Amino acid sequence: xxxxxxxxxxxxxxxxxxxxxxxxxxxxxxxxxxxxxxxxxxxxxxxxxxxxxxxxxxxxxxxxxxxxxxxxxxxxxxxxxxxxxxxxxxxxxxxxxxxxxxxxxxxxxxxxxxxxxxxxxxxxxxxxxxxxxxxxxxxxxxxxxxxxxxxxxxxxxxxxxxxxxxxxxxxxxxxxxxxxxxxxxxx
Numbered sequence: 001x002x003x004x005x006x007x008x009x010x011x012x013x014x015x016x017x018x019x020x021x022x023x024x025x026x027x028x029x030x031x032x033x034x035x036x037x038x039x040x041x042x043x044x045x046x047x048x049x050x051x052x053x054x055x056x057x058x059x060x061x062x063x064x065x066x067x068x069x070x071x072x073x074x075x076x077x078x079x080x081x082x083x084x085x086x087x088x089x090x091x092x093x094x095x096x097x098x099x100x101x102x103x104x105x106x107x108x109x110x111x112x113x114x115x116x117x118x119x120x121x122x123x124x125x126x127x128x129x130x131x132x133x134x135x136x137x138x139x140x141x142x143x144x145x146x147x148x149x150x151x152x153x154x155x156x157x158x159x160x161x162x163x164x165x166x167x168x169x170x171x172x173x174x175x176x177x178x179x180x181x182x183x184x185x186x187x
Contacts, residue, residue: 012146015144018137019059019074022081025129026052035109041096044088051081071145078138085110086130 026048029036036045054077062070088096089106108115113124 006073015071015137016059016062018133018140019055019062019078021129021133022078022137023052023055023059025133026055028126029123029130029132033126035123044096047084049075049187051084069144071141071148075114075141075145078134078141081134082131082138083121085127085134 001064030045030048030052036048055074058070058074058077063076066069089110092104092106093109109119110127111124112119113121
């Protein structure tokens, strides 16, 4: 007899897989992208190292706690990663030794799949995997964050009792009979 795994474990597994692909692709870039290791590109190398290490820490936190905080942090961190990659490409690798001032050169190096001599198929593939799976991780973790809040009765910034009602502006139906539209006895 087999038992079905809980629904949350499947979602966590999908999110974990997305982040794991990012970590593997990031580790590949850190060790194999010779242009990334050049002296003029140290900021990029350290930035990618930080991004990859924080992903590992957040992944461990997600598995250890399964809390909304871990999902929110992972989603925010993934959004930051996407912004960094797209910003780097759009600025033409402005903070590197390859800076040309042309956005085209940034896109060609990061996503050129061998178009430039310095860009290889595997470097572009690894960069693309980090970008795509960071987008997936961001979307998945943020939607899980919202779903977990709804399941526990909390929304974004709301407590379990629902949206806050101010004393000065009572509910429009306060003190009145239920609307016939919402009355189950009156279809």
